Structure formats: structure tokens, C-alpha cells
Amino acid sequence: MRDYASPGVAIVAVGAILVAGVYVLAVLDRLLGMIVAGTSIRLGALLAEPVQSGALLVLQERRTTERPDAAGWALAPALFGGLAAVALAMVPLDRDIVAADPATGFVVFSAAIAMVMIAIYLHGWSPNSAFALHGAYRYGAQALSFQIPFLLAMLATALPAESLSIVDIVDAQKSVWNVVREPAGLPLYLVVGVAVSFWGPLNLPDAADLAGGTVVEDSGLDRLLWKGARAAMLVAVAAMGAAVFLGGWWGPWLPGPAWVVLKTVALLVVLLASGHLLARVRIEQFVFVSWVLLIPLALLNVFVSGALLL
Amino acid sequence: MNGLITDGVFWLFAVGSVVTAFRVFRTDSMMRAAFFLLASFAGVGGILALLGAEFLGMVLILMMAGEMLVMAIVMVMFMMNPAGLNPMWMVHQHRVAVVAGAGSFLALASLPFVVDLPDRPAPRPEEATAELGTELLGGSMLVFQTAGVTLLSAMIGAVVIAHRNGRFGEAEQGSLEPALEPPGEEKG
Amino acid sequence: MARAGLQLGLKQALGRVAAGAPVPVFAVAGQGAREHVQDLRLDGRLRLVDSPGAAMVLLIAGGLPDGLAEPLAHLHDSLPHPRATLWWPLGAGPATWPQQFVPTIETRDGVSETLQAIQRELLRGQRPGEPPILPDEDPVPWKGVGPYGQGGTGMTGGTPYGRPMAELGADRDGLRLDVLPLRIGPFFPRFPPGLTLDLKLAGDVIVDVAPVESPFAGAPPVGVCRAGARIFVDALSQPVPVAGLELARAREHLRWLADALVAVELGSLGSRVLRLAAELRTSDGDSIRTLGRALRRTQAIGWATNGVGRIPAAAVEGLGAGPIARAAGLPEDERTHDPAYSGLGFEPIVQRDGDAAARWRQRLGEAAQSLELAARAGDRRTVPTGSVESPRGRLDGEGNATARFLHLLPGVLQGLEWGDAVTTLVSLDLDFEEAVFAETARAGAVAS
Amino acid sequence: MILLGPLGVALAVFVAAIGAALFVRLSGDLPRRPVPTTPERTPFAGGETPAVHAWNRYHARYYVMALVFLAFDMEMVFMYPWAVVFVREGGIAFVEMGMFITVLLLGVLYAWRERAFNWA
Structure with a gap:
């Protein structure tokens, strides 16, 4: 039987890490924005802002539209958050510190990523509002395009481990990290990671040209939960990237969990920076590039890393 | 205690699957129908995982998420009143459907009673995946390559049937419209 | 309790x-x-x-x-x-x-x-939130109509929950699916204030579009002219310093850029541009060139705009459409007729492609050029000729480039995906306010 | 829970997160507030009101790509077990997968040439 924590401990731990991760992400994102904008940075305000804005959203009332799909609207952010939590639960902090390490952890993570598209489509569909609906369909196109490169980019990391368990995959990176073994793996994973939580250049469903897209009708807690779930997903993607590509807990001097946190934050900075340094991609272009460039590249990556192993 | 929880989770998945599957036909909204079906499949995936087929269960959920999204998109695209703003009846040929459904349920449900099931413990999940891999890869190439060619024909078929503006121009150009009385009129 | x-x-x-x-x-x-x-x-x-x-x-x-x-x-x-x-x-x-x-x-x-x-x-609850202004009335009475009281009948009939459903329409793809009629504006954040569009969308592609007459245009002014446009309106009736005019032009282009950057999700870079615009001096040419390189690196001039919203030169010839025309390769510029510019070596910058990226490049190039002109202009003053080259094109008593360009908008936007349509609209830099004050200036000149 | 193992824990985390989110959302609705008026419930369109419901037979311009995806997605079912036994099986697995993928890439190539990845 594989490693896992007791359910109560797992729920509390994942919840705490999730909230902390979302907070760190909010601060980092704002900090990067300020650096790019060239504004002077006041540390106190920077650290307090996410909490203050969150409290403000709690106090605002929820909005509704003329004839929404109320159940779908309620479920979408919760589902998104639940998927982010499951994805995060798969990431080991150390060889024996992990919320859950199923033998098919890899597939569980992928399934969570796949279900995200349902959550976002549902969220865009539910308010019965034109901009939200366009956002939902854009994410449909985006998700169906990045799904396969994403699975393939991750799959290559399972080859050396001969296992679909995340702990085994990290364990197999003791001597060489996967980022070295698979030259195209991490860049592909990062591109797709940005797409999964639709950040920055791939923020197509909640884009500025749709005045917020799927989130356009949300206010108050709806907005807070949605933004929170989206940030949590990005944290989960970064953490998983750190585990399967950057060797997870492996590293000199520091204890394992510290390395995981460091690597996750490093990946987060890269993912967030893309949001401030790259213009939004056009959806048609993204679909085309995904199929014609990213999928063949991902397949090639699987083969090269496979050939290197033999 | 453990057995009780496992049983509880099983019944949760089982009843949930049946209820959501039933809801597929009793909702007015195409989007809800598609996602109820997804929920039903997710329940089946959960049961598979409970039975020790972890990989199959998870892969089922992974696949169905994409599949049901495509289904929702296509259903909303082509069905009248896709959001069910006006009430409607999702079932056609009601009586035939009831008979066929009840019949296939009974046939499938009788299987455990007529088949001689093996009486050995299931392999551990990680071994199950590896066994599946060996089964697919080992011995004969036929399994894999048949699957490959089947999927290729599915892809080409989908493009040929669904796509209109290919590299040789519009699909209707020079083609014959099916007419009530032959010969058809040339279009385009 | x-x-x-x-x-x-x-x-x-x-x-x-x-x-x-x-x-x-x-x-x-x-x-x-x-x-x-x-x-x-x-x-x-x-x-x-x-x-x-x-x-x-x-x-x-x-x-x-x-x-x-x-x-x-x-x-x-x-x-x-x-x-x-x-x-x-x-x-x-x-x-x-x-x-x-x-x-x-x-x-x-x-x-x-x-x-x-x-x-x-x-x-803190010290101020009550404002109650709704509009009465709680349904646009169409629907309650109690139809089999479930939802207002509709049959599959798609009636007005369930107060609105009808979209109807089928033809499409370039040959499929007959719904065409969604949608009126957007006048306060849609990516549109210039006052622009309202009547759209028909099949999926996310625009099949038909018609601009609704803007309440901003044609009416007498209700406020003061905004600072950035002031000098161009003034130049219609009185000589103004060339240096000030050109600096204002560069500033307007940068302010446009700041908004355009928000539309491609680069709001923080937009803030940087905004600050540059607010403190712009004639010596800032290098900053603008650096900015141009940054825009290419961020792909704002790149994958976000390349090939989007192409407007051929023939469509805008003689329209005085300013940067839109020059981005398509037409060297139309009112400044070439102004004697004040004759000794400055002024030559209109032009691009070739006529797409959104070309318009971005055009405005950046013009901003840099304006700073050079401003530096060289000394205390020259323009000669009022009844028309001025504003940052958006020819401005005269009849109206501005936006007013003349508006009827071309449907042709430009039709067939574009929504995101591309917004990118195109943003790249046009439409402005209804300029024309209102130009008309007033003319009326004032006639009256006096 | 012990019998359910790590997947059971994952399920517990999933259910707990969804439950927490729904609970927070519901508790935000207390105390009950007056029902919003019709104008308060207008979907956003820059100040104008919509003429029809936004829900419509939406022309997803990428429907051909979606169909190609369905086929390509199935390939992943075969890839996972393959990845696990790859090192064990060695060269034969490499060759088999090579052929499999080449066949599938032919499909992508065909769809690309037929412009199936462009907006219909």
C-alpha cells in the first residue's frame, strides 16, 4: 500500500497550504506588476492588500442575473477549488510527507486538470450572459488544445520512474532532474500550466476584451471564490512542476520540504511574470499552435527522453 | 468500521451514478444533461477504483471530462432550446426506450449469477497498471497498431464528415444534393 | 440571538x-x-x-x-x-x-x-447602500404565461423569463445556427466612451455590425474639452506653438497606448506608459524607442496584433483618417500643408500592412517623430487653415476622423472573432469628443 | 478509510474543499436580503440591456478540432500503461509506440492540411 496521511490531517494540511499559496501568489503577482509598472513599492500595503481586498469581497453581496443556472453558478467555483485541492494533495513535500500518493497519482492529477475545463465551462455558461458565454467557449477551445500536450509533457517524466506515482517519479530524480532528462518538458509544461489556470497571455476565458469573461457577472463571494480557486490551481500546477521536473525534495543543505517550497515559488514567479511580460494570445492562434507545434513537440520530447533511457 | 465506510462510499457512488444517469433524461438543459452524464461516469470511475482498478477508474474520469465537454458543446450547438428555457421532453420513442433499458439492465445484472467469477484477490493497483501495459505491448503488436489505425480512421472520418472548408474549397462544391427524386441538382 | x-x-x-x-x-x-x-x-x-x-x-x-x-x-x-x-x-x-x-x-x-x-x-455601515434607481419592472410581462408560467410556449416560442431566444441565421460556415443580437456600449470598458454597437454574433464571430449614433456626437458640448484635445481644437481658429502641439500629439499617442495595453492584458506595462505620458518631455525620444522594443518583446506588436483588422489603403483614401491611413501606406497628413512645418523637414511616417500591428507601430513612430519636431520647432506657431492634423487624423469644423470613419466600421469588423474585433477597435483610437468641440469652435468663429 | 487508501484521502480532500466553498458561499447569503429587482439582474453589456437570452445554439467554431480531440484523447489511455512498462520492455516498446504515434500524427497532419484547426 502506498503512503497517505489520515483524511483529517490531509484536509487541514492541504487547506492550509492552499490558502497560504493563494496569499503568496497574490502578493507575488502584485509585486511583479509593480516592478513592471515602475511604481514605488510599499511593503506594508503590498502584504495587506490581498487580505483587505478579500475581506471587501466577503462583505459585498452576490449578484445574480435574470435567469441564471443557479446550481451551476454555485457549483463551478467550488468544483474548481476542489480540483485544485486534489491536484495539490498529490504533491509530496518529502518522501514520506504527502497527503495522498495513489499508485496512479499522475492520472489523478491529470483527471483533475481535465475536470477544470468542466468547471470553467459551467461557470461561463451559468449566468446566461453573453460575455461569460464567450469566455466559456473560448476556454473550451483552449482546453481541448492544451490537454494533449499537457498530458504528454507530464508523461515523459513517468518513463524513468516506471510508475505513475508522484513519489516514485520524484524519487527517480535523485541523480538527474527530469528538467535535464527531457529538454522540452518543462517549457511545454509551463506553457500549458499558464493555460490551465488561464493566466496572463493565455487568459482567454476571463479576458479584458470580454470585460472579465466568465467572471463578468460575479461579485462578492462568487468573485472571491473564483479568483481564489484559479490562483490555487496555479499554485498546484507550479508545485507539481517542481515535483516532477525540478526534483521535488532533492537538493543539498536544506531539508526536503524547503526545497519543494523554494522550487514552487521559483516556478510561480516564472508563471506570474509571463502575465506581466507577454501580451494575450489570440484564441485561433493558440489552437493552431497547440496542435501543429506543441503536440508534435511533446511527442518528440517523449521519444527523445525514451531513447535517452534505453 | 473500515468495511462500513467502504460500503458507504460504494453505495454513494452506485446510487449517485444511477440518479445522475436518470437526471440526464429528466432535465431540460443540454448542458446539465451532459454534465449529469459526466457525474454518472465519475461515479462509475469511483466504483472501478474501489474494485482495485484504480488506473481504469481514473482514466475513465480523465477521458470523460473531455468527452462530455465536447458533447455539451455539440449538443448546445445543434439542439433547439439548448438551455431548456421552455420545458421539453428529452426522450423519444418512450415505450421502446423503457423496454430496451429494462431489458439490457436485466441482462447485465444477471451476468454475476451466470458467469463463473474468479475467486482470487485483485492485484495491487500499481501492478495492475503494469500488467495492463504488458498485456497491451507484450507478445503481439496487433493490439496497439489496430488501436492506432482505428483512431486514425476516426480522426480522418471526423474531418471528412464534419469539415466544410478544406484545402480543396467548400465541401458542397460539385457535390450532389440528395434529392427526393433522382437525379439531384448540382450545387455550388 | x-x-x-x-x-x-x-x-x-x-x-x-x-x-x-x-x-x-x-x-x-x-x-x-x-x-x-x-x-x-x-x-x-x-x-x-x-x-x-x-x-x-x-x-x-x-x-x-x-x-x-x-x-x-x-x-x-x-x-x-x-x-x-x-x-x-x-x-x-x-x-x-x-x-x-x-x-x-x-x-x-x-x-x-x-x-x-x-x-x-x-x-462600516455609516452610509446606507444606494437603492436601485429603475423600477422593478420586467421588460416584457411573462409571469404566469405558458405551461409552467415561465412565459414561453413550445420549444423556442414566447418570452420565457422575460426575453425571447435567439433565432437561426445564415453563416459563412454553411451551418444554420443561432445568431445572437447584442447591443454593446456606451460604457463597455474597451470601447471609446459613447460608442455603441449593434452586433449580430454567430458563435464568437461577428456576422453583422452597425454603430448606433452616439449621444456624444452631434450634441452641444456639456463639459469642458479634455486637456489632451484642447490644443488641437484651438489650432483650428488661432495660431498655437508647434512645440506644444507636437508634444500634445505624442502624449495623446502614449495615452492611447496605455489603454491599448490594458486590452491585451498588459495593464502594468500600461501604467508605466501612462506615467511616461504624464511627464513627457521633448528629450524623451529614447524612452519611446525603448518602449517600442519592449512592445515587440512582449508581443503586443506581434502575436496579439499581427494581421488583425487589416484596412487597405484604398478604403480610407481621402478620408483624412490620420494614423489609420498612414499605417496602410497613405502619406496623408494635414501638416504637410502647414507652412509652419515647412522648414522642419517634416515627412509623414508610413507603414505598409494596414493591420493593427501597423497602427501600433505607426503611433509609436509618430510619437517619437513628434518629440523631434517639438525639439526643433523653437517658437514657431501654426497657421490656422480651418483644418488641423489631430492625433486621430484631419480635424475640421465638419468633424473629425472618427465621424468620417464610422461608416467603414461594419466592413472592418465583419467576420472577425470577438477578441480580434476588440483589438481592431482599440487600434483605431476612435474619439467622439474631439468633433463636438471642433464644431463648437467653428460655430464660435462664425458667431464672432 | 484505511481500505480506501490514498485515493480515499484524495476523495476526502475533494469533498471537503467543495463543501467548504459551498458553505462559505451559503453563509454569505445570511441574513436573507431582499430579492434583487429586474434591472439589478441585467447581464452586463456596457449599459445596454440584452434583447434576447444569451444562451443560444452557439456556433463553436472549433467543432472539427473538438472531434479530432476525441480520437487523439483516446491515445492517452494507451500511453499511460506504456510509460510504466517502457523501461522493462525496452526496444520493442519504443518501436511499437513509435509506430502508434506516427499513425496518429498522420491524422493531425491531415487535419492540419484540411484546415481543421482554423475557425470555421
């Missing part, structure tokens, strides 16, 4: 924390307010949001012509509770204020401080 007390206590505690948050503001820019509203982006004490759902305060800046009262009321009612409205007159008279909004708050000292005070009072 205890639960209610706990709730109240929690609410108060949260209110104290939330009071310090940047105020989420949905800003409506009327006449004379565009730059002021834009500059609010640089203020860390508030946050401009794209939809009323995200806002706490509705900020109405500048003068608003008649005919906008109802859209404004709809916006107001779309804000979640607790909400407030703030009027920032910026020189507009009280007569322009829509009467439904009384009682309202006018700015006292700084607008940011006022906004913060409003937020604090709202969150």
Missing part, C-alpha cells in the same frame, strides 16, 4: 480590514474626463474594474449628454450592494447631471480620498 451578535461582530471586524482595500471603481468617462479617469490607474488607493459586478463605487466623471441617463441607471443598478455613486464634475455644469441620481455625492477635495471615505463609510 448570539448568532446574530457573532455575525454582526464578524461583519464589523471584516469591515475594518476591508476599509483599507483599494476601492474597486467602475468609472464612466464623460466629456473632458478621459485623461482624468485614465490617470486613476496610477493611484494605488483605487482599482479601475471592467464590470459593475466587480465594483463598489460608480464614478461618473465629466459631463454626460442627454440620452445616457438610462444606460447609466442600468449600470448603477448592476453594482452589488452596498454601493454608492460619485460624481466628479470636472467643470461640467449641474444641469447635465441625470436627475434620477439625486441625492449624490460630489467630490470635495481629491477624488481618491473621497472614494476611500465612501468605501469606509459603506463598509
